[in-house]
Amino acid sequence: MEIKPISWQETLPLRHKVLWPNDPPSFSKVEGDEDALHYGAFLEGEIVCVASIHFSSEPNHAHEKTARLRKFATSHAHQGQGIGSAMLKRILADMKQEGVSTFWCDARETAMGLYHRFGMQAEGERFYKGDIPYFRMSKQVGRA
Template sequence: MNAPSSAMPPNGPESNAVIRQIDWQQTIAVRHRVLWPDRPPEFSHIDNDNAGLHFGAFIGPLLVCVASVFINDESARLRKYATLPEYQGQGIGTTVLKSIFAHLKQQAVDYFWCDARESAIGFYRRFGMRVEGERFYKSGEPYMRMSVKL
C-alpha cells in the first residue's frame, strides 16, 4: 500500500520524512507509546481498524508518526493520530495531515473531523478546523470535536 509522498520543505526533519500508507498493525506501537502508555497495547486498537486508511511518516526506517482515517461517503474521521515525543514540534505531524488532506480531496471527501484532545486544539486550528459542541471525556481525557470543509 503506497500513497503518494507529500511535498515537503527543503530544510528540517520534515524534509526527510516519507509519508505512505501502512497496515493498521504497524500503527499500534506508536499509538500505544504516545496516546495510552499506561494502558495495555490492545487499548490502542480500534474495532474497525481493518476498514481504515493508515498513514505513517518514516525517518529512514523508523516510523515516527501515525494517523488513521475512516471514510464514510464524503466525510472522513481522523483517529489515533500520534507522533513520537522526540519528533514532535518538527513539522512531521503537519506534513502527515497535509498529505491526508490531499489524499482525501482526490477521493472526493469534502468534510474532515476528529475528536481532538483538548491539548491539541491549537494544532488543529492551524488547518482551519473549528470546535463543534461541548467538551467531553474519553478515559478521563478532555476532548472537543473539531471539523473542517476540505
C-alpha cells in the same frame, strides 16, 4: 521524511506508546481498523508518526463522504518538529482527491492549535475520554 500508507498493525506500537502507555497494547486497536486507511511518517526508516482515516457516509446524505481522523500520534522525541503538520497536510490533500466532503476528529484539547492551523473548527462542548478533555473538530474539504 517519507509519508506513506501502512497497515493497521504497523500503527499499533506507536499508538500505544504515545496515546495510552498505561493501558494494554490491545487498547490501541479500534473497531474498523481493518477497513481504514493508515499513514506512517518515516525518518531514516523509523516510524515516527501514525494516523488512521475511517470513512463513512453522512446520514441522510449518502453521496457525501466523510473521513474521520483517528489515533494520530507522533513519537515524543519527534513532536514539535512539523511532522504532524506534514502528515495532516498530506492527509487533507488525499481526502480532497478522494472526494471527501467533511473531515473531522475528536481532538485532545492540548492539540487543538494544530487543527486550527489547518482550518478545522471546534464543534459543541468539551467532553472527556477518561480524564482527557476533547473537542470535536471538523472542516469542509470539498464536494464529491
